[in-house]
Amino acid sequence: MILACLIAITTAQRAATATESDPDLLLVVETYWGFDGRVPLHEFVPLSIQLKNLGPTPWQGTIELSRVVRGNRQFGATIIEEVHLQGDETRWMQIAPYVIDDLEDWEIRWGDGDNHVITLPPVIKGEHSTVLVYDTDDVSQSSSVFKRMPQERFPTSVTATHGLRGIVLDQVPFWQGARARAFLDWIRQGGRVYLLQNSEGTFPVFPSALDFLNSEQSQFQVGAGTIKKIAAKVEDFTLNEARSQIFNDDVKQTEPTEQSQTKQKQQTSVYGMHELVWSKHYDTFKKLTELSVFKRRWWLIYIAVFSYLAVLYPGCYTIGVQQKKVSQFYFAFFAAACFFALTFGLLGQVGGQSKNRVRSITLAQSLGEGDFELTGWTVLSNIFAGEHSVTFPGSGQVYSTTQEAEYVNGTLNPGTGGN
Numbered sequence: 001m002i003l004a005c006l007i008a009i010t011t012a013q014r015a016a017t018a019t020e021s022d023p024d025l026l027l028v029v030e031t032y033w034g035f036d037g038r039v040p041l042h043e044f045v046p047l048s049i050q051l052k053n054l055g056p057t058p059w060q061g062t063i064e065l066s067r068v069v070r071g072n073r074q075f076g077a078t079i080i081e082e083v084h085l086q087g088d089e090t091r092w093m094q095i096a097p098y099v100i101d102d103l104e105d106w107e108i109r110w111g112d113g114d115n116h117v118i119t120l121p122p123v124i125k126g127e128h129s130t131v132l133v134y135d136t137d138d139v140s141q142s143s144s145v146f147k148r149m150p151q152e153r154f155p156t157s158v159t160a161t162h163g164l165r166g167i168v169l170d171q172v173p174f175w176q177g178a179r180a181r182a183f184l185d186w187i188r189q190g191g192r193v194y195l196l197q198n199s200e201g202t203f204p205v206f207p208s209a210l211d212f213l214n215s216e217q218s219q220f221q222v223g224a225g226t227i228k229k230i231a232a233k234v235e236d237f238t239l240n241e242a243r244s245q246i247f248n249d250d251v252k253q254t255e256p257t258e259q260s261q262t263k264q265k266q267q268t269s270v271y272g273m274h275e276l277v278w279s280k281h282y283d284t285f286k287k288l289t290e291l292s293v294f295k296r297r298w299w300l301i302y303i304a305v306f307s308y309l310a311v312l313y314p315g316c317y318t319i320g321v322q323q324k325k326v327s328q329f330y331f332a333f334f335a336a337a338c339f340f341a342l343t344f345g346l347l348g349q350v351g352g353q354s355k356n357r358v359r360s361i362t363l364a365q366s367l368g369e370g371d372f373e374l375t376g377w378t379v380l381s382n383i384f385a386g387e388h389s390v391t392f393p394g395s396g397q398v399y400s401t402t403q404e405a406e407y408v409n410g411t412l413n414p415g416t417g418g419n
Contacts, residue, residue, distance in 0.1 A: 039123060097400065151174060
């Protein structure tokens with residue numbers, strides 16, 4: 001049995017705990033895909049879920065996210081996230097699933113009843129987002145050409161920001177702790193921040209958690225990221241101006257070469273009625289699978305087969321014809337049968353007595369100050385079925401089995417100490 005997973009997966013089943021609260025007291029108020037409602041495929045993207053505790057006492061339990069097709073067949077493994085809400089509390093939580101296709105459905109479940117499950121809105125494929133961050137409590141918001149994202153929906157981990165290209169700010173977002181750190185890490189990886197003037201015609205002044213944005217320069221670098229200050233207000237931008245100065249500020253369009261077109265054709269296959277372009281993850285897993293496959297020693301098996309035939313004929317046949325004692329024939333025959341039965345049994349074992357194995361590749365990208373974001377590809381090969389748990393150290397982990405059309409009997413537990 002060979003199982004491929006992006007980062008890690010555990011096949012241990014979740015056992016319900018007696019401390020879980022009544023699922024009837026939890027309400028899913030709203031869900032939102034990505035940063036602007038559209039998500040790039042073959043990426044970890046944030047799924048924002050607004051929850052409400054209908055009871056006066058704290059609520060705790062789990063949210064389970066599953067990928068299904070037409071509501072009756074699950075693909076991949078279930079993602080499980082623990083939830084803790086105070087009495088009558090309403091707040092947003094985020095899960096970062098790996099989105100493979102926009103033709104699949106996703107379900108959220110928080111109990112065993114039919115009223116404890118909802119089907120999410122369809123995934124809409126899009127490019128990496130550039131959004132205007134705003135405060136939902138600000139009643140003086142003006143219309144603009146920018147797609148908006150509430151400040152509370154920015155991820156608390158950089159691993160969920162891969163679908164984000166740029167952020168437009170004309171006010172100070174209330175980002176502290178993990179969210180401020182994820183914002184800085186995202187910029188260091190190559191994110192783009194566009195600072196605009198507020199309603200008073202001045203640039204916002206950021207607190208200590210975000211003071212790296214307070215430079216007087218009109219454009220400067222933070223790691224691999226770019227900070228660009230534009231002396232204009234949000235409402236001043238037309239669509240064409242937003243495209244030239246922000247959305248496509250330095251994107252150079254090039255004609256595809258013959259080599260790139262050929263490579264794309266080689267990476268494209270037809271899956272049913274859907275055209276599927278394999279991602280880098282597929283190619284990586286293919287190489288790892290080749291290294292993880294159990295291999296039998298066929299050259300020994302072939303030698304044993306021909307040796308067995310030779311022992312039967314002319315070996316046993318000659319003994320039976322030339323020897324008068326029948327017992328000698330039966331002794332030779334049964335001895336040969338027992339010996340080669342044991343030989344074939346040993347040589348025929350999966351992998352020729354191979355042991356369970358794990359093959360991994362990890363890519364580390366520096367975030368500065370001694371921190372790294374790690375992307376790992378792991379293939380697990382197991383001779384016998386059973387429950388196994390795989391964990392990785394660090395914080396902000398997200399996991400996926402990256403299964404196109406196969407169910408995985410297991411669970412994914414993201415977050416600190418996830419497995």
